[in-house]
Amino acid sequence: MKEVGMTTAIFPGTFDPATNGHLDLIQRSARIFDKVVVAIFDNPSKQQMFSLEERRGLLQQITEELGNTEIVSFQRQLLVTLAKTHQAAVIVRGVRSVADFEYEAQMTSMNRYMDDAIETVYLTPRVEYSFVASSLVKEVASLGADVSALVPPVVFEALHKKLQSSNG
Numbered sequence: 563m564k565e566v567g568m569t570t571a572i573f574p575g576t577f578d579p580a581t582n583g584h585l586d587l588i589q590r591s592a593r594i595f596d597k598v599v600v601a602i603f604d605n606p607s608k609q610q611m612f613s614l615e616e617r618r619g620l621l622q623q624i625t626e627e628l629g630n631t632e633i634v635s636f637q638r639q640l641l642v643t644l645a646k647t648h649q650a651a652v653i654v655r656g657v658r659s660v661a662d663f664e665y666e667a668q669m670t671s672m673n674r675y676m677d678d679a680i681e682t683v684y685l686t687p688r689v690e691y692s693f694v695a696s697s698l699v700k701e702v703a704s705l706g707a708d709v710s711a712l713v714p715p716v717v718f719e720a721l722h723k724k725l726q727s728s729n730g
């Protein structure tokens with residue numbers, strides 16, 4: 563029998579900004595695993611709407627009440643290496659569509675090639691969040707759409723502040 567112990571999962575993403583889809587996955591993961599490390603990918607070559615610190619702050623606020631999550635960030639590092647650093651045996655990824663799955667399956671195989679001991683688990687969100695992506699939320703919100711049902715209230719507020727300041 564397998565030794566009983568703590569299982570930590572790592573959930574990587576850009577979270578620019580976090581949506582209800584992300585939160586839904588974090589909540590599900592927090593119920594399944596003992597600890598969930600939410601890892602923000604800090605990609606300096608990609609233009610983000612929210613800075614790393616802003617993304618971290620928003621994630622911190624929306625996950626606070628769960629009690630078994632930790633927010634970290636990473637830059638130019640293999641996910642499997644980061645997972646090991648945090649003693650995470652599982653990578654959590656969200657699958658919204660077949661298109662997501664095709665990409666994720668390839669990533670899973672590459673990660674497995676690098677480290678066979680780390681397992682990737684795919685979770686699906688509630689149907690009402692199955693079309694939600696940060697990029698699409700930003701795009702429609704910038705054109706005036708009401709995205710209040712798609713992002714947590716603190717994110718909604720932050721998004722509006724950003725859009726107001728960028729509209730001059």
Ligand SMILES: Nc1ncnc2c1ncn2[C@@H]1O[C@H](COP(=O)(O)OP(=O)(O)OP(=O)(O)O)[C@@H](O)[C@H]1O
Pocket residue numbers: 574575576577578581582583584587654655656657658662685686687691692693694695696697698
């Ligand atoms: N609505 C959602 N339902 C389920 N999983 C999601 C959802 N949105 C994002 N995810 C998952 O969260 C992880 C991080 O994704 P990512 O940071 O790329 O978010 P995103 O919403 O897809 O943003 P972008 O539009 O910038 O790609 C991925 O595994 C992704 O599949």
Ligand SMILES: [Mg+2]
Pocket residue numbers: 695
């Ligand atoms: Mg994405």
